[in-house]
Amino acid sequence: MNTYLNFLKRDGTLALIGAPKDPLPVGAFGFLIKRRSLAGSAIGGIRETQEMLDFCGDHGITADVEVIRMQQINEAYERLLKSDVKYRFVIDMASLK
């Protein structure tokens, strides 16, 4: 955490967008030096989410996914925890029928 903070230039912002289960250790000097900020951000509003989807449609952006069956979910969780997925599992719900 402090390592990443120290990469920021003056007035730079480190934005947290995930929520690890344990609190993060941060030292004060990373902020004092170069007037840096620590911030957070959660998803986006409905209008912004639609704009993001439309932007993806215009630019051909999708996630790189590995499609799994619903029955593989427990195995997928274990692989996710080992970062063994490039880069997102997606469940094909036809497998639930």
Added chain:
Amino acid sequence: MSEAARQKTVTEASPTKIARTFTASAYAAASPTAAMAPFTIPRRAPGPHDVQIEILYCGVCHSDVHTVRNEWESALPTVYPCVPGHEIVGRVAKTGTDGKKFKEGDLVAVGCMVNSCRRCASCVEGLEQYCENGMVLTYNGPDNHLDGVTYGGYSDSIVVDENYVLRVPSKLDPAGTAPLLCAGITTSSPLRHWNVGKGRKVGIVGLGGLGHMGVKFAKAFGAHVVLFTNLARLTRPRTRSAWAQTKLLCQKMRRRCRSRRRASTSSWTLFRRITT
């Protein structure tokens, strides 16, 4: 605001309690230590402004694992059984009598929230995710139509107010679109908020579900992207191509990566520009 007050406020915003339900197939966790297993859940029959969606794909987010295992107990304690899933893409199966936005067969999506108070400053500004009375999460949120908590997308169907349903552009692959609903918006929103674009440099930490979307958006917005990751994550040819011209900061993991110069922090090495 207490959880009870939050629930009350949201309920007041949508006072219609719906008794009619139908049965949906799902996968649920019965406890923090239980495996995910088949489960049957009630879904409300669509109200006047609801959309009933046949779910085609649902992404798997790390939040699902945190919630299923009650790892966020202090902030968001999990109510069991828990049906996770908030990266939902599906087809409209039915619309409510007063529905205006969607019709049967439309390709639609649902993300992390399914309702909010619609009156507070954040909601009015289109920032429903910061609803001052608490947004309703797609799963493990207070269900203001049925008792208990909301059930997410690990299911064959879901019923959502049309104002919280998104339209999927027809050009996009539905499976690859599902993760945009959490991983995509979670990364694109802060990039936009902090004006990441041409002439700006941004660092992305980690190349997972969120990180890889962050790189794609930051590059599409025209920024200079620096990625902090373990180089083992970047072996697939398709990936190298996708991240062409992305500068990488990698932990010293593999000898085959040739470093050009030391980065400012000793435990990291700045690697050459990846080109294909």
